[in-house]
Amino acid sequence: MDEKSNFMESVYAIVARIPKGRVTTYGHIAQAVGSKKSARIVGWALNHSHVSTPDLPAHRVVNRVGLLTGRHNFATPDEMQIRLESEGIMVEDHQIQNFSTYLWDPNIELTP
DNA sequence: AGTCTGACTAGTA
DNA sequence: CTACTAGCCAGAC
Numbered sequence: 001m002d003e004k005s006n007f008m009e010s011v012y013a014i015v016a017r018i019p020k021g022r023v024t025t026y027g028h029i030a031q032a033v034g035s036k037k038s039a040r041i042v043g044w045a046l047n048h049s050h051v052s053t054p055d056l057p058a059h060r061v062v063n064r065v066g067l068l069t070g071r072h073n074f075a076t077p078d079e080m081q082i083r084l085e086s087e088g089i090m091v092e093d094h095q096i097q098n099f100s101t102y103l104w105d106p107n108i109e110l111t112p
Numbered sequence: 113a114g115t116c117t118g119a120c121t122a123g124t125a
Numbered sequence: 126c127t128a129c130t131a132g133c134c135a136g137a138c
Binding site (some may be wrong): 013025026030036037038039040041042043044045046047058061062063064068069070072073074082 | 118121
């Protein structure tokens with residue numbers, strides 16, 4: 001098997017564990033896999049997730065303020081918001097409302 | 113082989 | 126408050 005970097009695999013593993021109706025941020029994922037500074041790599045990984053892991057719920061990953069920064073990278077810019085709303089998350093102007101309420105922190109919820 | 117960019121974040125001025 | 130810098134990793138040119 002041609003393995004990608006462990007970093008990307010870890011990102012996919014965590015994102016795949018995000019519960020339905022919950023969201024998380026690039027920084028939290030990055031911190032869970034090693035360093036929060038690697039948040040950009042998380043975004044980059046998700047950008048290619050559609051070819052590596054198409055089942056990855058990338059729509060549940062947003063930036064630290066709950067803004068759907070990566071919406072334009074989906075098949076359609078509205079798909080991300082539609083999916084989130086479909087899971088019961090309120091989104092307005094491409095930003096998640098009550099973000100802290102839906103926030104799922106892998107460093108806490110995914111404690112070993 | 114070297115340079116630049118990217119779905120980011122935190123810190124400093 | 127806003128603006129800029131540094132740090133991280135992988136891929137594209």
